Amino acid sequence: MAATGPRLTFNTHLHVPPNFSAFSTVEDAVETSAREGVKVIGTSNFHSFGVYDRFDAAAREHGLKALFGLEFISVLDEAMRADMTVNDPANPGRAYICGKGIPSPSDPGAAAVTFMADAKVANEARHTQMVDLTRELYARAGLEVDVTYDSIVELIAERANVPAAWVILQERHVALGFQEALFAALPADQRGTFLEKLYGQPAKAAPDDIVGTQGELRSRLMKAGCPAFVDETPVPFEDAVRFIRGTGAIVIYPTVADGADPVCGYEDPVEDLIERMGRHDIYGAELVTVRNTPECVDRYVKAWRDAGIFVTAGTEHYTLDRIPVDPTCVDGIPIREASRDMLWEVVCVVAAHQQRKQQGEAGYVDEAGALNPGFPDAETRIRYFAEMGAELIYEATGTDR
Numbered sequence: 270m271a272a273t274g275p276r277l278t279f280n281t282h283l284h285v286p287p288n289f290s291a292f293s294t295v296e297d298a299v300e301t302s303a304r305e306g307v308k309v310i311g312t313s314n315f316h317s318f319g320v321y322d323r324f325d326a327a328a329r330e331h332g333l334k335a336l337f338g339l340e341f342i343s344v345l346d347e348a349m350r351a352d353m354t355v356n357d358p359a360n361p362g363r364a365y366i367c368g369k370g371i372p373s374p375s376d377p378g379a380a381a382v383t384f385m386a387d388a389k390v391a392n393e394a395r396h397t398q399m400v401d402l403t404r405e406l407y408a409r410a411g412l413e414v415d416v417t418y419d420s421i422v423e424l425i426a427e428r429a430n431v432p433a434a435w436v437i438l439q440e441r442h443v444a445l446g447f448q449e450a451l452f453a454a455l456p457a458d459q460r461g462t463f464l465e466k467l468y469g470q471p472a473k474a475a476p477d478d479i480v481g482t483q484g485e486l487r488s489r490l491m492k493a494g495c496p497a498f499v500d501e502t503p504v505p506f507e508d509a510v511r512f513i514r515g516t517g518a519i520v521i522y523p524t525v526a527d528g529a530d531p532v533c534g535y536e537d538p539v540e541d542l543i544e545r546m547g548r549h550d551i552y553g554a555e556l557v558t559v560r561n562t563p564e565c566v567d568r569y570v571k572a573w574r575d576a577g578i579f580v581t582a583g584t585e586h587y588t589l590d591r592i593p594v595d596p597t598c599v600d601g602i603p604i605r606e607a608s609r610d611m612l613w614e615v616v617c618v619v620a621a622h623q624q625r626k627q628q629g630e631a632g633y634v635d636e637a638g639a640l641n642p643g644f645p646d647a648e649t650r651i652r653y654f655a656e657m658g659a660e661l662i663y664e665a666t667g668t669d670r
Contacts (some may be wrong), residue, residue: 282583577647
């Protein structure tokens with residue numbers, strides 16, 4: 270089922286700095302992808318497109334095809350009322366939603382700019398309070414640290430080599446700031462005593478474990494019910510969907526599937542998920558396959574495709590772990606050939622949609638989310654855009670058919 274021509278390596282879901290990321294800079298993300306032989310890479314950052322022009326320039330320099338995406342956190346009322354988990358296993362009603370193939374991230378439109386600005390204000394207020402609470406908890410446990418919202422923003426901006434205005438703080442950034450302050454202030458043999466006072470029980474992470482300490486700061490201090498938790502005000506799901514469509518992107522539902530145990534109620538079985546996606550006119554899905562078994566990937570990909578829904582795949586790279594950029598299944602098990610062929614086709618569909626919308630032509634969907642009507646069925650539509658996108662990718666990457 271692969272589009273005509275060679276199937277290239279791809280990753281359609283990467284978080285790049287200044288988002289929290291395994292990469293140090295956007296150039297590091299692109300250079301790593303090129304070094305590992307990945308030919309098509311897609312961003313999926315939260316709340317800001319500031320770095321996307323640099324991402325595109327770096328991709329062109331290395332002979333890669335860049336795809337532009339985004340991710341947003343929302344609340345789905347129907348799931349909240351039912352106390353049902355959507356795609357956040359720990360928070361019923363909380364729903365991540367993505368967009369793929371943004372045609373002009375440097376000029377997404379006035380409505381999108383306003384939407385992101387409002388989200389940034391709310392995000393800044395929440396994380397300022399979270400930082401202040403965490404700093405107070407440190408002081409009560411016996412360690413005064415000069416960590417503020419602005420100091421963490423400056424730290425992230427400097428490391429990512431971006432303007433501070435591009436930084437949208439995330440909970441993981443806050444944990445990083447306080448972990449680094451702790452490690453700078455206390456030698457390893459004194460950290461355990463401090464952390465036991467901070468947590469009220471011994472730390473699980475080793476005193477020199479950077480990633481583990483950051484994770485434990487989040488889980489013990491910043492999550493719901495913890496002393497530095499600040500409730501967020503996620504936008505309604507339908508507002509997030511409208512925002513994504515307004516950028517010209519294709520709305521994509523990011524699926525956890527068996528990456529959660531038990532599987533989130535909204536996603537199980539896949540046939541019910543398909544019906545729920547249909548109620549919201551969502552025609553694309555995504556798997557972060559490093560969380561999933563090959564059997565699960567095959568089951569979901571086939572069910573989606575049979576229903577006329579396409580699916581993409583990525584890795585996020587939303588922790589400090591430098592896993593391979595080319596997606597695999599859980600434990601590094603390869604994605605099986607049939608599923609990988611269908612995933613590759615959809616990479617090509619996104620490339621074609623992005624290009625056509627850039628040129629002012631009809632894409633896979635329009636700004637209202639309606640499917641391009643010029644095709645007798647979903648399979649024909651997917652194949653048409655896949656062929657077009659494959660040509661664009663081969664040209665961008667210097668690949669011969």
